[in-house]
Amino acid sequence: MNNGKIWCVVKPSVGLPLFFGAVAVTALIVHAAILSNTDWFPAYFQGGM
Incomplete structure (x- = not known):
């Protein structure tokens, strides 16, 4: 590795869930921003295009 x-500073039992949680939250924020600011993305989810 x-x-x-880094694991001398942060325990893996704290750092890994925090990292994966941050990745998940970032992905949700990006998807929400695209969903609310474009016309084609909601149509794509509804089976359009």
Whole structure:
């Protein structure tokens, strides 16, 4: 592992869920922004196009 020293500062039992949670929240924010600011994305989800 390249950056193994990070686990000397943050426990993996805290750091990994925090990392994956941040990734999930970021993905949800990006999808919500695209959904609310475009015309084609909601139509795509409804089976259009």
